[in-house]
Amino acid sequence: MSDLQQAAPLRKDKLIVSTAALCGCFGCHMSLLDIDERILDLVELVEFDRTPITDIKTVGKCDIGLIEGSVGNAENVEVLREFRNHCDILVAVGACAVNGGIPAMRNQFELKDCLEEVYIHGIGVDNPHIPNDVEIPLLLDKVHPLHEVVRIDYFLPGCPPSADTFWTFLTNLIAGKEISFPYSLIHYD
Amino acid sequence: MSTDKTFRMDGKAIPFEAGETVMDAALRAGEYIPHLCHNPNFPPHGSCRVCVVDVNGKHMCSCTLEAAEHMEVDNSSDAIIDKRRTLLQMLFVEGNHTCPACEKSGDCQLQAVAYHTRMLSPHFTHFFPKRSIDPSHPDMMFYYNRCILCGLCVRVSRDVDKKSVFAISGRGIDSRLVFNSPSGKLGDSDFSATDEAAKVCPVGAILPKHVGYETPIGQRLYDNKPISVVGDTIAKNHSEKPVVIGGPHE
Structure with missing residues (x-):
């Protein structure tokens, strides 16, 4: 094993946090980063694994x-099930995860109509065909919120949930406290 | 209004007049009971059941229940809030309530009542019903996705505007709002943007055109204060000219 791989063992005294973006816009991750300098306090408490x-x-x-x-696609299902299998507490973050949202x-x-609208009939489409490379995850017939696929322990609504919502949660x-949000931190939009 | 008759709600004495409902007496006493199909300016309908309260051990619909002495009303226990949240979750999954894409967001009573019950997830499996919009009216839009069939537009158009525009057609999950016009389109009906019925939709189903985001997100009625403090969206529209037609049991 190289020095590089040994250099960053996950510390046992910290909680380990992983994050993933499925069919979304990455806005929730941007909002998490909006905790700004508090991220220095956060990394004292947690260790980030896959993210x-x-x-x-x-x-x-x-x-x-x-x-x-x-x-929204087969890879999303795979990643979500991997997370469920590996995480003690799994949290649906943001409107898309909670109720499907915009997707x-x-x-x-x-x-079929969606694909044809984009790849066949769309304005300015060159060489119209529906992409079928085996590397591209197959789209699901319908988009689903997370709780329709795996068990979810907590839900943080919002598009996105605010940085303060992440921080409070x-x-x-x-800290092992009851999670309680002031009115202004819970919204669906 | 003076009265010596009272019932108790959450340990507090609520005075009531003969014939008054639990909802009306509570609102008059400054106590909020969540509601969607009810608008205090109009006779009650009792269809959404979100105003459910526990009265002496039974679940009752407070907007249609006549107040009586010796009632012990539970309006705020976790058990009754759980019931309301379940009703709201069913309303959310039956329609397509995509709050981030709705121009009513922040002014929406469905959303505000859901916040009031601390609803964080829809819990149930979404129906994702395929529903359309009706943009045929020059001044108003109709979104079938957001309609919760509260019947307010039906009642107010009929009873206040004295028109025959709206009705609820079909049964059960197939129920939908229909418009009285030869084409079935809202634009071919007698509906007008100045009708009282144009102001009573508690959700974003009936919306005026051309004014979508005049009030920015973040400055809307429920963005910073709960509905139990600021009241109904519709109260805003009726603040200058309250419309009261008859008593609760007309």
């Missing part, structure tokens, strides 16, 4: 998993 912040690609055993976005608006249409949870 776009560390760029680690596989999820190990975690205390807390935060999932942004809804379930679920495509449920109003047939999937994580600090209360880590």
Whole structure:
């Protein structure tokens, strides 16, 4: 084992947090980063495992998993199930994860019609064809919120949940306190 | 208004007049009971059941229940809030309530009552019903996705505007709002943006055109204060000219 791989063992005295973005816009992760300098306090309390912040690609055993976005393709299902298998506490973060949000608006249409609108009939489409490379995850017929696929322990609504909502949630949870939000921190938009 | 008759709600004595409902007496005493299909300016309908309270051990609909002495009303226990939250979760999954994409967000009573019950998730499996919009009216939009079939537009258009525009058609999950016009389109009906019925929708189903985001998100009625403090969206529209037609049991 190289020095590089040994250099960053996950500390046992910290809770391990992983995050993932499924079918979403990454806005919830941006909102998490909006806790600004409090992230220095946060990394005293938690160690980040798989997350776009560390760029680690596989999820190990975690205390807390935060999932942004809804379930719109086969890869989303796989990642979500991996997180469920590895995280003690799994949290649906943001409108898409909680109720499907904007991506679920495509449920109003047939999937075939959506693909044809974008790749066949769309304005300015060159060489119209529906992409079928085996590397591209297959789209699901319908977009689903997370709780329709795996068991979810906590829900943080909002598009996105504010930085203060993340901060209140994580600090209360880590401290073992009852999670309680003031009125202004819970909204669906 | 003076009265010596009272019932008790959450340990507090609430005075009431003969024939008054639990809802009306509570609101008059400054106590908020969540409601969607009820508008204090109009006779009650009792269809959404969100105003459910526990009265002497039974679950009752407070907007249609006549107040009586010796009633012990539970309006705020965790058990009764759980019931209301479940009703709201069913309303959310039956329609397509995409708050981030709705221009009513922040002014929406469905959303505000859900906040009041501390609803964080829809809990149930979404129906994702395929529903359309009716943009045919020059001044008003109709979104089937957001309609919760409270019947307020039906009642107010009929009883106050004295028109025949709206009705609820179909049964059970197939129920939907219909418009009285040869084409079935709202634009071909007698509906006008100046009708009282244009102001009573508690959700974003009936909305005026051309004014979508005049009030920015963040400055809307329920953005910073709960509905139990600021009251109904519709109260804003009726603040200058309250419309009262008859008693609660007309």
